[in-house]
Amino acid sequence: MIITPSILTADFSRLGEVCDEAIAAGIDWIHLDVMDGNFVINKTVTFGPAVISSLRNHVGPDIKLDCHLMITNVSDTWKQFADAGVNLIIAHIEACDDFSKLINDMREYGVECGLVFNPDTPVDDVLPYLPDLDLILVMSVVPGKGGQSFMEEMALNKVKKLRSIIDEQIAAGGRKTLLMIDGGIKSHNIGLVNDAGVEVAVVGSGLINDKATIAENLVLLHSELDK
Ligand code: DX5
Ligand code: ZN
Numbered sequence: 001m002i003i004t005p006s007i008l009t010a011d012f013s014r015l016g017e018v019c020d021e022a023i024a025a026g027i028d029w030i031h032l033d034v035m036d037g038n039f040v041i042n043k044t045v046t047f048g049p050a051v052i053s054s055l056r057n058h059v060g061p062d063i064k065l066d067c068h069l070m071i072t073n074v075s076d077t078w079k080q081f082a083d084a085g086v087n088l089i090i091a092h093i094e095a096c097d098d099f100s101k102l103i104n105d106m107r108e109y110g111v112e113c114g115l116v117f118n119p120d121t122p123v124d125d126v127l128p129y130l131p132d133l134d135l136i137l138v139m140s141v142v143p144g145k146g147g148q149s150f151m152e153e154m155a156l157n158k159v160k161k162l163r164s165i166i167d168e169q170i171a172a173g174g175r176k177t178l179l180m181i182d183g184g185i186k187s188h189n190i191g192l193v194n195d196a197g198v199e200v201a202v203v204g205s206g207l208i209n210d211k212a213t214i215a216e217n218l219v220l221l222h223s224e225l226d227k
Contacts, residue, residue, distance in 0.1 A: 020058075130169060
């Protein structure tokens with residue numbers, strides 16, 4: 001399983017150093033949570049393309065960057081994030097009227113395309129897009145902030161259904177759509193989501209916190225996966 005840190009709980013004056021610390025610990029994929037002050041219910045604003053472009057220059061070309069766009073007008077703004085240097089853009093289905101067009105546009109532009117859906121959005125809503133997606137992201141908290149509790153039953157049900165459909169898709173020669181989870185993942189539940197078939201886990205407060213270093217937290221997460 002790939003573990004990717006969400007830098008939402010980091011000290012924003014030290015974002016470059018936090019990324020360095022994660023990379024030194026063995027991380028090669030970083031998850032960037034973009035909020036526009038409108039999409040999430042607590043109206044949070046985080047950071048945008050300028051900060052992401054600086055981070056790209058800081059980490060160099062070999063680190064994978066994804067951006068989780070918690071923004072309302074995703075069709076109008078996603079190109080700015082591609083131009084800022086992310087490899088993969090993950091857009092909310094709730095913020096897009098024509099997701100098929102979005103996928104086509106992103107593919108033409110040469111950026112990977114992911115779809116994310118909220119806890120109260122049924123898994124059936126995303127199924128039509130699965131064959132064309134590089135990644136599908138199951139939100140296991142209501143998006144808006146780090147440090148919330150994992151919504152276990154809802155999230156695992158969605159993961160299991162998606163896992164079996166993606167496996168069928170791959171067996172039929174289709175795309176290997178990656179299955180990602182985001183929200184509330186810690187050492188006590190990472191084994192559960194791994195067993196359910198998640199391939200990429202976003203970990204925010206479980207990796208970046210005051211209790212231990214990123215490297216120490218990563219060792220703890222991997223030790224649970226090895227059990
Ligand atoms: C929530 C974000 C998540 C979150 C993860 O809106 O999309 O990426 O910050 O943080 P934890 O792991 O603390 O839930
Ligand atoms: Zn996220």
